[in-house]
Amino acid sequence: MFENTISTAAAEQFYNRLGIGHDRAEVYEGLAKQQGLAALDLRPGQRVLNVGVGTGKEHLQLQAAVSSAGAAFGLDRSPVMLKLAYSRTGAPLCQADARRLPYASASVDRLFSSYMLDLLAAPDLPGLLAEFRRVLKPGGRMALVSLTEGVDWPSRILVGAWKTAFRLNPLWCGGCRPVQLAALVERASFAPVQREVVTQLGFPSEIIVAER
Numbered sequence: 001m002f003e004n005t006i007s008t009a010a011a012e013q014f015y016n017r018l019g020i021g022h023d024r025a026e027v028y029e030g031l032a033k034q035q036g037l038a039a040l041d042l043r044p045g046q047r048v049l050n051v052g053v054g055t056g057k058e059h060l061q062l063q064a065a066v067s068s069a070g071a072a073f074g075l076d077r078s079p080v081m082l083k084l085a086y087s088r089t090g091a092p093l094c095q096a097d098a099r100r101l102p103y104a105s106a107s108v109d110r111l112f113s114s115y116m117l118d119l120l121a122a123p124d125l126p127g128l129l130a131e132f133r134r135v136l137k138p139g140g141r142m143a144l145v146s147l148t149e150g151v152d153w154p155s156r157i158l159v160g161a162w163k164t165a166f167r168l169n170p171l172w173c174g175g176c177r178p179v180q181l182a183a184l185v186e187r188a189s190f191a192p193v194q195r196e197v198v199t200q201l202g203f204p205s206e207i208i209v210a211e212r
Contacts, residue, residue: 002166003122006175008077008097010120014174015078020112022055022081027116029145031116032198032205036143037061038192039209043070046109049135050074051098052116056169057084062112063089099128103135111135118146118176123192125181129188136212148206149158151197155204178204185210 004015015022037058042048042065053059053074062072072089075096076082082093096102097208098116111132112180117125132142150156165172190210198205 002163005119005121005177006170007204008172011175012077014171017078019080019082020055028201029115029205031200032145032207033058035196035198036078036112036114036145036207036209037065038066039143039207040110040112041167042066042110045069045206047107048110048112049101049108049212050077050130051101051111051113053085053091053093054081054114056081056088058112058114059085059089060146063091067080071141088136090115099124099131100133101131105134106137106140108135108203109137109140110138113142115147115176117144117181118148119132119174124185124205126188129185129190133188133190133212137212140212142208142210142212144206144208144210146181146206146208147176147178148180148197148204150204151199154202155199155200158202159204170172179206181206182207 002127004007044067046066048062048066050059050062053076066072073092075094079095082095088094150159166177182193185208193210196207
């Protein structure tokens, strides 16, 4: 795994420019996101946190699943993404750094984060996962979706080309690079940890489901 990636400021600028164009990624990310959402096993009345809300498409589904009896809230670094997500959902959202979550300990039943951990530098990941564990209630569940290593020849070819582009200029890849998170999640004291890889148009995504 590449240890480092673009800076937080560069990532914010990139996704501010990308804006609603980020929805186009659904053609290769949508299937994994849907499986991650389903794995949360959301129920009416629960409190769910979306870390990296993006344009808000998945947040609409979180809201519907917990109903008016629950609460779906979230954060993003990009003010453009937050504006788009709020226009779609009207949800309580905030601009914040995921490495320092502005939420109380043991305050959420479920946590969802898609295509964000593959954007962060490797040294930041243990602290980030500790924050995820901190805000989850005992027995709470999280689902993480990320770009990962290839598992068959089309996905290996795609990831090989992705890594070449990343080495030349990480911004060509939006700062994202393939990660494998299961071992890190286990070391962060989550259990059990389940991992599945889903490919869509040759793009491999890792779905990690774990409980506090």
